[in-house]
Amino acid sequence: MLKTETEFDEIVRVYNLARDDFKALVGETPENYRALLFVNPDLHVSVNRVIEITGTPQAILTAEQITHLKSARINDFLPVGKETIYNSLPTLIYLSAPSYELNKEQEFTLRVMLIHAFAHAYMNEKTESNSPQILSRLYQIDTVLKELMTNNVFQLNKESSDGHAWAWQYFQDLIGVIRLFTEAGVEDFYIPPEIARKYTLFNNFSIEAINYLSERAKVSRKKHLHELIDEGFAHYVQAKGIEYLIKSGDYEFKKSVEDKEPKLPNELKSFLAPPIGEFSLAVIRRLETKVENEKELFSKLFNYKSDINLLEEFTWDEVKDLLAVNKNLHSEGVVEKWHSTRSRWTDIWSVYAYGWKIIDEYTRKVYRKKFSTFGQLQDEKPRIESKGYVKVDQKKVYVFEVNDYGIGIDQLVILHNHMALYRDDFKTILPAFADVIVFKKIGGIHVSTLFAVHKTKHQPLSPYNLPVVTRAVQVTKRKDAYKFDLDEESEDKVDVSNVDYTYLRKLTQPQRGAIAYLIKEGLFEL
Amino acid sequence: MPHRINFITAEEFTDPIQAYGDVEFILDFEDAAQVLRLWRNPHLGRSSREGAVLSLAAKNAVAMENIVQKIMTTYLTAPEEERLLNELKILRFMGDRILPDVLERVNRNELQTLEEILKYIQDLLRNLKYEGSVDLDQLAEKLNQLQEIIDIEITDAFGRKKRISRESVMDLLGKILGRFLLKQISVAPIDEVQKRPRGTIRLRETYKSAILSSQNIPPTSVKQEDIIRVKKDRRSLVYLIVDMSQSMKKAVFEGKMSRLDGALLTSLSLYYYFKILNRRKRKRFDMFKLAVVPVRKNPTVVDDDSKMENYLLTADAKGKTYMVQAVQTAIDHAKKQRVDKDIDVYFTIVTDGMPNVPTFPYNYRKNEELQKYFSEIQTKTKPETIDCLIQLNGIFKHLKNDRTRNWNISYFLMGTESLRNKELFIHTKQMLKGITRPILIDPAQIKKLGEQILRESMMHA
Known part of the structure; x- marks a missing residue:
């Protein structure tokens, strides 16, 4: 133990320095937080990705998401050293541990990072918003779900003689998919009745998981939108901190000749370059001009419940102005400061412009539509939406629109099973015979996928082992889009004259065309 | 608040991006047949190809999002930044232009082979050339991903999916089937x-x-x-002589499998069975060697991987039963192998009928007893079939008397028990008198075909 203590001596020293800095800057230090330093930086990246995809660090990913992230990791596409702070109470701070012996530059980097993180923690302690409490609750729920899943997979494998190799993935996908459903409030979603609990371990698990997930959805919808305030405050303190540290004379950075700005350590890029920091800092600075002193500024920030309160301090014209001016300012400096001279300016700036576009959309929505909670934002553009169903010879084909990369073909199985179980006789989650059509925009393709399951002769060994037909077609406005010459299979097709489209809603004409094509092409007997 | 330092191990804080359930891939025999069929017919795999386009597109989109984040937040060296920007452009181009087109062409059944897809993409690339600024070599490399589109997706008994390239289908199938067989039976139980x-x-x-x-x-x-x-260093040559005549097309097995499917899968599993067995033995040379001799007009001996692949892809059930010719080919092949005395030759014949094309010239002694038998009975069997049977009998008798090698012959008839009263069985039995006995294989037992063949021909020979 003594050895490790000495190993981390340096880090602990810098940590204490940062706390002193924060006290000097703000007047008080946060007390309710946990900081996790990863020795393995890959783990830090993983946690960061999970938070960005699902919202909490402990949430379960679907197999699809894991596959994509793994492939991105193999190709070295994942962002490293991103600011990873979970704004719950206690605040969770994730950092990659720098080397044990810190040079001056690393010491400065770590000090700034910690000041930034403390600012988040301080805000979470002081704020009137419900955001930190709700994030803590979400964290708890996700931890419980993870435990629940692990234990059930273990038990299921223990009870069965042949071992359910599929169980882990299925439970993972189940939780991932249902989380999406409940969050988006899709009402067609099936929930097994309480009495089903006693029949199998699986039923019991799914009821338990669904209960937790619906609680999670309800709670998360109430969460105040608080990101601008969080980031703004943290960047404000961070900017002050950098100024303070440089003034203290402990650190010296080379100044480029033209302007007088010092060149800060490269590792601070994720704290200094992204548009969100630029914009939120500009908003706070503008607010500062309207109040008398810093104390009032801080108390105002702590009193705001949601981003809308902050933005409403200004007129819409002022907000638009803030966006445009700072975007221009940003575009002038950021490429030279953080990127190699060999890259083309347009290539790099387009990436940042994309970041600004997201902020612009967010501000617009919040300001114009007066959104204050996550639920309102969610309803504006749900990640999954039910479009009703088509009836093909008494068989229902459910139609959805999905704006999420967590649902792939494997996850369609779960969607499918749950749609099929939307009936009275709940027996098992395994084979079932309602089908789904899913609309999805992936990159440049707007695609429509049919997922149909045919009757199985034998009891399948796993929920994935079903005789399935997956067909996909693009949704386009082109006139000849759905007239493919496929005469060779004509004998396979069933007569689909008996198709009832009356239960569909909110669809465009090309989408209807795609549905008709898929039903004609996909619903034949295997 | 007191400050504490705790240490957490990797077990307590597991990586959320990890794959679960990495278990051995288990394939059912029916699934294997399905894969084989997909492999033989690219038209059937369209559903899987469309799925492949979708998953590629989704993977692309996620990669793009991550690269954008990485460019904004991670400090990059100049070459690294260049790489990421290039990748980003390529991925964007794939997602916006190539994949939508490819999907449509897959819908239309226009893209079926790798060559078609690559050619199509090269055409698309010409447009991009004028837009410039993308490293074309790198793009071309990236496009190898698209090979996945013509890949075959296989699902194992638990529904786990695996996508394999067309080149490795035979190897994967063979290994799975061979191991499956090895678990059921071992010629030399360890x-x-x-x-x-x-x-x-x-x-x-x-x-x-x-x-x-x-x-x-x-x-x-x-x-x-x-x-x-144990006899030291004894080698065995196994010839699997498989009927490929018209009648093999019949779908008799469960899951609409035809006799041909069964025969092909069995050939593959036996071929890999011996391959795996040899590897496990770690002898200086292969103790067993299996060759397949398809019964068709110009029979050839299939004795290596590339020939095997070609045979599996092109085998077709058509024409008459050129059994005598196939047996002769196998004999010639066997005689050319080392003239070592310690070599055993196994002829394993799998058929669903009787041979019907006699061979000329024929240099073996005809058995008078058998000739007499056929001349005395009343039969609907055609004279050329009878000729064949007499010829086969002559060949087998000759082999049995050959002192240079050990020739073992086993003869399998595909059919149900009721076949025992039919002429087919009776004649075959008569023909094999004094050599071996015909063994009936129940079509419903296709999974056990390989096992049965091994048991009857090698262990009880």
């Missing part, structure tokens, strides 16, 4: 031998002979002469 300085002892045979000599169960003693050792 646990039944005991290694001793003077040779490896076959325990069961030794025990048996000890029982016989001591007339007691359990034997009172094991004498020196009871001990039976």
Whole structure:
């Protein structure tokens, strides 16, 4: 133990320095937080990705998401050293541990990072918003779900003689998919009745998981939108901190000749370059001009419940102005400061412009539509939406629109099973015979996928082992889009004259065309 | 608040991006047949190809999002930044232009082979050339991803999916089937031998002979002469002679599998069975070697991987049964192998009918007894079939009397028990009199075909 203590001596020293800095800057230090330093930086990246995809660090990913992230990791596409702070109470701070012996530059980097993180923690302690409490609750729920899943997979494998190799993935996908459903409030979603609990371990698990997930959805919808305030405050303190540290004379950075700005350590890029920091800092600075002193500024920030309160301090014209001016300012400096001279300016700036576009959309929505909670934002553009169903010879084909990369073909199985179980006789989650059509925009393709399951002769060994037909077609406005010459299979097709489209809603004409094509092409007997 | 430092291990904080359930891939026989069919017919795999386009697109989109984040937040060296920007452009181009087009062409059934897809993309690339600024070599490399589109997706018994390229289908299928067979039966059971300085002892045979000599169960003693050792360095050549005539097309097995499917899968599983077995033995040379001889007009011996692949892809059930010719080809092939005495040749014939094309010239002695048998009975069997049977009988008799090698012959007839009263069975039995006996294979037992063939032909030979 003594050895490790000495190993981390340096880090602990810098940590204490940062706390002193924060006290000097703000007047008080946060007390309710946990900081996790990863020795393995890959783990830090993983946690960061999970938070960005699902919202909490402990949430379960679907197999699809894991596959994509793994492939991105193999190709070295994942962002490293991103600011990873979970704004719950206690605040969770994730950092990659720098080397044990810190040079001056690393010491400065770590000090700034910690000041930034403390600012988040301080805000979470002081704020009137419900955001930190709700994030803590979400964290708890996700931890419980993870435990629940692990234990059930273990038990299921223990009870069965042949071992359910599929169980882990299925439970993972189940939780991932249902989380999406409940969050988006899709009402067609099936929930097994309480009495089903006693029949199998699986039923019991799914009821338990669904209960937790619906609680999670309800709670998360109430969460105040608080990101601008969080980031703004943290960047404000961070900017002050950098100024303070440089003034203290402990650190010296080379100044480029033209302007007088010092060149800060490269590792601070994720704290200094992204548009969100630029914009939120500009908003706070503008607010500062309207109040008398810093104390009032801080108390105002702590009193705001949601981003809308902050933005409403200004007129819409002022907000638009803030966006445009700072975007221009940003575009002038950021490429030279953080990127190699060999890259083309347009290539790099387009990436940042994309970041600004997201902020612009967010501000617009919040300001114009007066959104204050996550639920309102969610309803504006749900990640999954039910479009009703088509009836093909008494068989229902459910139609959805999905704006999420967590649902792939494997996850369609779960969607499918749950749609099929939307009936009275709940027996098992395994084979079932309602089908789904899913609309999805992936990159440049707007695609429509049919997922149909045919009757199985034998009891399948796993929920994935079903005789399935997956067909996909693009949704386009082109006139000849759905007239493919496929005469060779004509004998396979069933007569689909008996198709009832009356239960569909909110669809465009090309989408209807795609549905008709898929039903004609996909619903034949295997 | 007191400050504490705790240490957390990797077990307590597992990586959320990890794959679960990495278990051995288990394929059912029916699934194997399905894969084989997909492999043989690219038209059937369209559903899987469309799925492949979708998953590629989704993977692309996620990669793009991550690269954008990485460019904004991670400090990059100049070459690294260049790489990421290039990748980003390529991915964007793939997502916006190539994949939508490819999907449509897959819908239309226009893109079926790798060559078609690559050619199509090269055309698309010409447009991009004028837009410039993308490293074309790198793009071309990236496009190799698209090979996945013509890949075959296989699902194992638990529904786990695996996408394999067309080149590796045979190897994967063969390994799975071979291992499957190896678990059912072993020609030289490992646990039944005991290694001793003077040779490896076959325990069961030794025990048996000890029982016989001591007339007691359990034997009172094991004498020196009871001990039976494994014959050293003995090699076996196995010829699987598979009927490929018209009648094999019949779908008889469960899951609409035809006799041909069954025969092909069995050939593959036996081929890999011996391959795996040889590897496990770690001898200087292969103890067993399996060659497949398809019964068709110009029979050739399939004895290596590329020939095997070609055979699996092109085999078709058509035409008459050129059994005599196939047997002769196998004999010629076997005779050309080392003229070593310690070599055993196994002929394993799998058929669903009788041969019907006699061969000329024919240089073996015809069996008068059999000729007499056919001339005396009333039969609907065609004279050329009878000719064939007499010729086959002559060949087999000759082999049995050959002192240079050990020739073992086993003869399998595909059909149900009711076949026993039919002419097919009776004639075949008559033809094989004094050589071996015909063995019926129940079509419903296709999974056990390989096992049965091994058991009947190698173990009880």
